[in-house]
Each structure stands twice: as structure tokens, then as C-alpha cells.
Amino acid sequence: MxxxxxxxxxxxxxxxxxxxxxxxxSADLFKDLGVDSLLGVExxxxxxxxxxxxxxxxxxxxxxTLNDMIAIAKEKMNAK
Amino acid sequence: MQxxxxxxxxSAYWRKLLKIDAPLPEGFVKKTDSFLSVFRPGxxxxxxxxxxxxxxxxxxxxxxxxxxxxxxxxxxxSILDFPAVFFCLPKxxxxxxxxxxxxxxxxNPMAKFFIKLFTKSLSVDMDKKPWEALSAAATVLRSxxxxxxxxxxxxxxxxxxxxxxxxxxxxxxxxxxxxxPVFIKGADxxxxxxxxxxxKNAIKVIFGKAIDLSVFFxxxxxxxxxxxxxxxxxxxxxxxxxxSQ
Numbered sequence: 001m002x003x004x005x006x007x008x009x010x011x012x013x014x015x016x017x018x019x020x021x022x023x024x025x026s027a028d029l030f031k032d033l034g035v036d037s038l039l040g041v042e043x044x045x046x047x048x049x050x051x052x053x054x055x056x057x058x059x060x061x062x063x064x065t066l067n068d069m070i071a072i073a074k075e076k077m078n079a080k
Numbered sequence: 081m082q083x084x085x086x087x088x089x090x091s092a093y094w095r096k097l098l099k100i101d102a103p104l105p106e107g108f109v110k111k112t113d114s115f116l117s118v119f120r121p122g123x124x125x126x127x128x129x130x131x132x133x134x135x136x137x138x139x140x141x142x143x144x145x146x147x148x149x150x151x152x153x154x155x156x157x158s159i160l161d162f163p164a165v166f167f168c169l170p171k172x173x174x175x176x177x178x179x180x181x182x183x184x185x186x187x188n189p190m191a192k193f194f195i196k197l198f199t200k201s202l203s204v205d206m207d208k209k210p211w212e213a214l215s216a217a218a219t220v221l222r223s224x225x226x227x228x229x230x231x232x233x234x235x236x237x238x239x240x241x242x243x244x245x246x247x248x249x250x251x252x253x254x255x256x257x258x259x260x261p262v263f264i265k266g267a268d269x270x271x272x273x274x275x276x277x278x279x280k281n282a283i284k285v286i287f288g289k290a291i292d293l294s295v296f297f298x299x300x301x302x303x304x305x306x307x308x309x310x311x312x313x314x315x316x317x318x319x320x321x322x323x324s325q
Contacts, residue, residue: 015306037210038246042306045093057097061208 004051004077008070011046015039025066043069051077090305094254097211098218109223112178114196123197128167134280135160135270139168141287148176149221150290151259153248153316155241155324156230157268160283164264165228166199168285177226180204180217182233200225206233206247214247218255227251231313235273241321249312253296259316261288263323286323291316 013020016035029035035043040063044055047069053076055063063069095101131137154161162179169177183205185191195201202220204213220227229251231244252259262285269281296312 036246037207038250038309039306041094041097041211042090042304045090045305048093049089057211060211 004073005070007050008047008073009066011050012043012066012069015043015046023066025070027066028064029066030064047073053077091254094214094250094305098215098251098254100218100222100254104222105219108219109178109200109225112200112202112220116193116197117200119197120199124167127163127198131163131167131283134278135164135266135283137164137167137283137285139285139287141289142168142170142285144289145170145173145260145287146258146290148173148226149224149257150226151221151248151252151257152177152226152228152262153231153259153320154228154262154264155236155320156232156234157236157239157264157273158271159235160267160271160278161230161264162228163198164267164283164285165262168287173226174199176224177228178202178220179228180213182206206245210247214251217251221251221255221257231316236268237273239268241317241324244313244317246306246309246313248316249296249309249314252293252316253309253312256294256297258290259293260290261316261319261323262286263288263320265324288319288323291319 009020009023012029013023016029016033016039018033023033027033030037030040044060047053048055051073053073055072055076059072063072152165154165166174166177178200179195180202181195181204183203185195186203202216204216206213217227229248231248232242233245234242236242248259251257264283264285266281266283269279270283271278293312293315296308299308
């Protein structure tokens with residue numbers, strides 16, 4: 001599970017071009033870190049690629065923080 | 081080819097979100113219209129006469145517009161921008177054009193009434209649900225209709241052209257639709273942001289040649305898709321700026 005957490009952090013960091021250690025896991029990526037919604041989709045696509053998790057469209061808008069992304073990755077991986 | 085940046089996956093993901101490969105929903109464009117369309121011919125004729133009288137509305141390049149579907153992308157400095165573009169389109173294209181506007185205007189009954197009276201239109205929330213907004217826009221294009229977009233996302237002040245949002249690039253590249261750049265000159269002098277009383281001033285709408293974005297279709301095979309979309313949006317902005325000179 002820790003591995004998933006690190007991989008999600010690495011993906012987000014790479015897409016938004018901010019070092020992992022500078023991302024507050026509870027910060028709203030869109031409001032606080034200035035990530036635009038299209039870059040958000042790039043993150044979801046990367047998570048989908050890495051973990052083969054298909055996040056339902058109606059949940060995408062509720063995923064706002066790094067912690068949210070880690071939680072959904074863990075949830076989807078557990079469900080497999 | 082080595083794909084380190086996952087751009088093909090992002091592109092595939094976008095195609096899924098935009099439902100590009102799904103069957104076309106029946107009557108989608110019809111749903112962008114309202115019962116107010118019965119009053120449209122009379123209302124628009126009146127507004128068109130008024131527009132020509134008050135603003136000496138003129139245009140350039142309208143005769144060279146391609147056949148539908150295509151994206152009309154313009155600078156945005158006034159609420160008069162879309163009406164100005166609309167009245168400069170050949171009449172057959174007016175019937176084939178859908179305008180996109182911010183969901184924010186749905187909260188203003190007066191604004192919503194006039195938008196719906198004026199044209200076929202779609203309200204979108206690009207901040208919270210960009211996939212829904214772009215999927216609806218892609219469906220309009222796939223239905224053979226043109227789409228009017230102001231990629232700055234908001235009205236500028238003082239005639240400046242703000243940076244473009246990358247969504248127009250996503251839409252154009254993923255649907256492989258040509259984009260016609262449009263520069264609107266003078267609308268900000270007639271009714272600028274924050275003003276409610278129109279002033280007399282000429283408005284000119286300049287249509288550029290359709291931009292060939294095919295270079296970006298291949299580019300997204302080996303560059304981050306987001307960067308490709310942004311680059312496409314920047315090119316569209318550049319072409320609009322060129323029309324302003």
C-alpha cells in the first residue's frame with residue numbers, strides 16, 4: 001500500500017512539475033496549487049495507465065487533493 | 081516509439097471522456113435550442129438592423145469560410161462579440177452554429193433568456209467539469225455543426241487578448257476539427273466589460289483562414305498531450321493576433 005502511495009505521489013509530481021516534498025497532501029491541487037482542470041485529467045489518465053483504474057466520471061470532480069488520489073488508487077486496487 | 085510521458089494514454093483518456101468513438105446521441109443539437117427559437121427570426125432581424133445602424137458592423141473573410149463543421153475561435157472583450165460574429169456569418173452557417181457560454185450566465189435569467197432567444201447554445205462549466213463541457217462541444221461538432229468559442233474564458237479589458245485556455249486545443253486536436261480564427265475589432269468600445277449602455281463605434285469582424293492543426297495530431301504521440309493542447313491553443317491565439325494587425 002505504501003508503494004501505491006509513493007507511485008501516486010510520483011505521478012502527480014511529474015505531471016504538475018512540482019517536487020513531491022513540496023506538495024501538501026491535503027492541499028487542493030486546483031485551488032491551492034493552480035493546477036488547471038485539463039492538467040487534472042492528465043493526472044487521472046496517468047493513474048488509469050499505472051493502476052488500470054477506471055475512475056467514474058461522476059467521481060472525478062470530487063478528487064481534489066493528493067490524499068484523494070491516493071485513497072481512490074488504494075480503493076480501486078483493493079477492489080481488484 | 082518510446083512513450084515516457086503517457087501522452088498517448090492521455091489522448092486515449094480524453095477520447096473516452098469526450099465520447100468521440102461513441103454513437104452520436106440522437107437529437108443532441110436540437111436540445112441546445114429552446115422554444116424561444118420561434119421568436120428568433122423576428123428578434124434577430126431587428127437586432128441585426130440595429131447592429132448595422134449603431135456599429136456599422138462590417139466583416140472580412142466570411143466568403144472564404146469552410147463548410148461546417150468547424151470551430152470559430154475569437155478574442156473576447158464584450159458581450160457583443162458573439163452577436164457580431166453571428167451576424168457576419170453567411171445565413172446558412174448561422175443555422176449551423178452553436179455558441180458555448182459559461183454556466184455562470186444561467187444564474188442570470190435575463191442573460192439566459194436573451195442567449196436562448198438569440199441562438200442555439202450550450203452552457204458549460206469548464207472549471208469543475210471540463211470533460212462534460214468538451215464532450216458536449218465535441219458532440220456538436222460530430223453532429224456537423226459549427227461551434228463558437230471564446231478561448232480566453234472571460235472578457236478582457238482594454239482590448240488586450242488574454243492567454244487562451246488549453247481546452248480549445250484539446251477539442252480541436254481530439255476531434256480533428258479545423259479552427260477558424262476570428263478577430264473582433266471595436267466591440268470593447270461599444271460595450272466594454274462593466275458597461276451597460278452601448279456607445280456608438282464601428283465593429284469589424286475579421287475571419288482568418290482555417291488553421292491546419294494536423295501537425296499536432298502526430299505530435300501528441302511523443303509529447304505530453306497537455307503541452308500539445310496548450311501549444312495548439314497558443315497557435316490559435318497567435319493567428320487571431322495576426323488578424324488584429
